[in-house]
Amino acid sequence: MVRELTVALGERSYPIYIGEGLLQEAASYFDKHGVSKKSPLMIVTDSHIGPLYLEALENVLRASGFQVVSAVVPAGEGSKSLAVFEQLVTKALEGGLxxxxxxxxxxxxxxxxxxxxVAASYMRGVRFVQIPTTILAHDSSVGGKVAVNHPLAKNIIGAFHQPAFVLYDLNTLQSLPPRDVRSGLSEAIKHGLIWDEAFVAWCDDNMEKLLALDPDALGYALFKGCGVKAAVVSVDETENGLRAILNLGHTIGHALEAVAGYGELTHGEAISIGMIGSAIVGVKLGAPQEVYKVTRRVLGKSGLPVRLPEHFDTDAVMRAMMHDKKFTEGSIVYVVPTAIGKVEVRSDVPASLVRETVELLKQEADWQ
Amino acid sequence: MVRELTVALGERSYPIYIGEGLLQEAASYFDKHGVSKKSPLMIVTDSHIGPLYLEALENVLRASGFQVVSAVVPAGEGSKSLAVFEQLVTKALEGGLxxxxxxxxxxxxxxxxxxxxVAASYMRGVRFVQIPTTILAHDSSVGGKVAVNHPLAKNIIGAFHQPAFVLYDLNTLQSLPPRDVRSGLSEAIKHGLIWDEAFVAWCDDNMEKLLALDPDALGYALFKGCGVKAAVVSVDETENGLRAILNLGHTIGHALEAVAGYGELTHGEAISIGMIGSAIVGVKLGAPQEVYKVTRRVLGKSGLPVRLPEHFDTDAVMRAMMHDKKFTEGSIVYVVPTAIGKVEVRSDVPASLVRETVELLKQEADWQ
Structure with a gap:
């Protein structure tokens, strides 16, 4: 079965298709959405994914008459740089895009x-199609936030550029390493925690299937995860208000990523610890104990880290938080859960409480 | 007097203020438009303009409580590069923007x-204010087209990003070298030629005042030039249709710029020759002779070149045209005048006619 949902953004609305084997059917989706056959298209992939799926995708597209240029960049965050961006623009120019x-x-x-x-900037903007090959990418495939990094800060150079459509082939997820599976589930669980109590309960009940990469369970989780994000983004396309709730767990999470050595924590692992921290802050500010317990249980079942390794220096973590771009005009924006499936954005969370929480996250015993 | 016009783009609408001494009054305009005093702003200028006006602007803004960071880049097209773009992002980060x-x-x-x-990309887009100091910039200050160059092509990396407002201080134009004055008038005359017969007649009558930098005449010409562009852009913000008429003279003009050695032709000079070429094409396709005569007379009065220097190689010019990004799906988009103040966009202009026109542009005697 193919699940379909629409990200509703007026004239920039677009569908997300989720199902098994969609890569083989890519040409019909490209046709349906009017991708040009007269102008070359460019596939961008990396050195891990390219060997697995690039040739197959090129072949099905070429067989249907599309002109295909391909670019393979080194796998990893290092490719999110202006230097690689420029190489891709060069490739696009040379390929006649x-x-x-x-x-x-x-x-x-x-x-x-x-x-x-690249799509947002090339000739001031061309069409963009996403074919995500990780669970984590369900998050970034909704909302049009695109960016490269600067040596001083992540995602600082970018744009809002919505895709024409997203094609999620569940088969491409079967080869994901377990650590990437967990990291991807972290954002999916986050979407439940901010918006959808029933989906959190479903995750609680179906975590084994998810970890075993059961296609139907995965398809459902991606559909729900994308659905929550689409609902939020539809209200606030350019992150001026509601969209801030998507940062649950990210204030501490980003700081941990900044402080950790390369490869120590994935993004999903960092925000898992961050979400535990947010639950602690929530309870301390009056949310029911349940918020902490359920958050802790679901994340724990997934095998994601729920404690902060002791060697993390609290001062360093706090300093990293102060440099994050979520700080606007000197005040801190913090997403605080008030119930499972419900959060609020507060700008009055004292730094002392956040510091205390970072300390609590390091304790072996569960908090409280 | 301060002339004001609005570029009507729905929620992205913005005003252009044109008058003498507006730089000294900058703070009140910044206040009026809600520029933040809590967050630093960054002034970007170049090594020619910086020494003339930067300190004065910094002083009036700081005196009113704005936090000001400044960045001075080398004057000239060479600064429109990804390398300088990255330096400015670094400066913005270090300045705490x-x-x-x-x-x-x-x-x-x-x-x-x-x-x-930079404004379009920094943190996925921040506010942008333009304080143009050339006549030519009246063109680029309307419509939100922003970009840097790639070694293989001009303006290929960019965005559509509308300013919050534009502040045109006529006093800053008094020190413009005569060649820059003429080049700026070239785009203003173009705006008349595509849209406003009466403004072309006014230019014909008032060229001496314009060349003498009479503030009232300049203010009027900028007001009319911006007005035409604003009318066109309001209909077609992202250059999908009508906006193509703004490329009058640019098909040949861009090719001449690409072929010419550095500094041989300014942009305004190149499109002046290009507009003469367009008039020739127009008349050959059935427009009244008047179109050529008036175009030739007004551009001639301004002192802009109206003939192509003989050493330009026609083959090289034709090749350069084929590489221009105005070619979509293999067909050429050419803006052809049908009367003074009226043009049409045609995609059926034979390359042979354009080649013949390039040859005619080199002839010493007036064509026909």
Whole structure:
């Protein structure tokens, strides 16, 4: 079965298709959405995903008459740089891409962000199609946030550029390493925690199936995760208000990523610890104990880390938080859960409470 | 007097203020438009304009409580590069600019394009204010097209990012070299030729005043030039249709710029020759002879070149035209005048006619 949902953004609305084997059917989706056959399209992928799926995708597209240029960048966050961005623009120019061309991201979040920023900028914006190959990318495939990194800060150079459509082939998820599976589930669980209590309960009940990559369970989780994000983004496309709730767990999470050595924590692992921290802050500010217990239980079942390794220096974590771009005009924006499936954005959370929480996150025993 | 016009783009609408001494009154305009005093703003200027006006602008803004960071880049097209773009992002990060910050372009078209692309990209888009200091910049200050160059093509990396407002201080134009004055008038005359017969007649009658930098005449010409562009852009913000008429003279003009050695032709000079070429094409396709005569007379009065220097190789010019991004899906988009103040966009102009026109442009005697 193919699940379909629409990200409702007026004239920039677009569908997300989720199902098994969609890569093989890519040409019909490209046709349906009017991707040009007269202008070349460019597939951007990385050195991990390229060997697995690039040739197959090129073949099905070429067999239907599409002109295909491909670019393979090194796998990893290092490719989200202005230097690689410029190389892709060069490739697009050399490949003859024009204003009617489409850029296709085949890969995870790094490829989506990088290729998306190329699509946003090339000739001041061309069409963009996402073919995510990780669970985590369900998050970045909704909302059009694209960016590259600057040596001083992540995602600081970017744009809002919505794709024409998203094609999620569940088969491409079968080869994901377990750590990437868990990291992807982290954002899916986050979507439940901010918006959808029933989906959190479903995750609680179906975590084993998810970890075993059961296609139907995965398809459902991606559908729900994308659905929550789509609902939020529809209200607030350019992150001026409601969209801030998507940062649950990210204030501490980003700081941990900044402080951790390369590879120590994935993004999903960092925000897992961050979400536990947010639950602690929530309870301390009056939310029911349940908020902490359920958050702790679901994340724990998934095998994601729920404690902060002791060697993390609290001062360093606090300093990293102060440099994060979520700080606007000197005040801190913090997403605080008030119940499972419900959060509020507060700007009055004392730094002392956050510091105390970071300390509590390091304790072996469960908090409280 | 301060002339004011609005670029009507729905929620992205913005005003252009044109008058003498507006730089000294900048703070009140910044206040009026809600530029943040809590978040630093960054002024981007170049090594020619900086020494003339930067300190004065910094002083009036700081005196009113704005936090000001400044960045001075080398004057010239060379600064419209990804490398300088990255330096400006670094400067913005080091200066503590956040999502509520504003980027201010103080300078000509290069600075507007460069600073505008920084504003479009920094933290996925911050506010942007333009303070143009050339006549030519009246063109780029309307419509939100911002970009940097790639070694293989001009303006290929960019965005559509509308300013919050534009502040045109006529006093800053008094020090313009005569060649820059003429080049700026070239785009103003173009706006008349595509849209406003009466303004072309006014230019014909008032060219001496314009060349003498009479403030009232200049203010009127900028008001009319911006007005035409605003009318066109309001209908077609992202260059999908009508906006193509703004490319009158640019098909040949861009090719001449690409072929010419550095500094041989300014943009305004190149499109002046290009507009003569367009008039020739127009008459050959059935427009009244008047179209050529008036175009020739007004551009001639301004001192702009109306003939192509003989050493330009016709083959090279034709090849350069084929690489221009105005070619979509293999067909050529050419803006052809049908009367003074009226043009049509045609995609059926034979390359042979354009080649013949390039040859005619080299002839010493007036054509026909």
């Amino acid at each position: 024009d204003r009617k061309s489409t850029i296709v991201a085949l890969g995870g979040g790094v490829i989506g962000d990088l290729a998306g920023y | 956040d999502r509520k910050s504003t980027i201010v372009a103080l300078g000509g078209g290069v600075i507007g394009d460069l600073a505008g692309y």
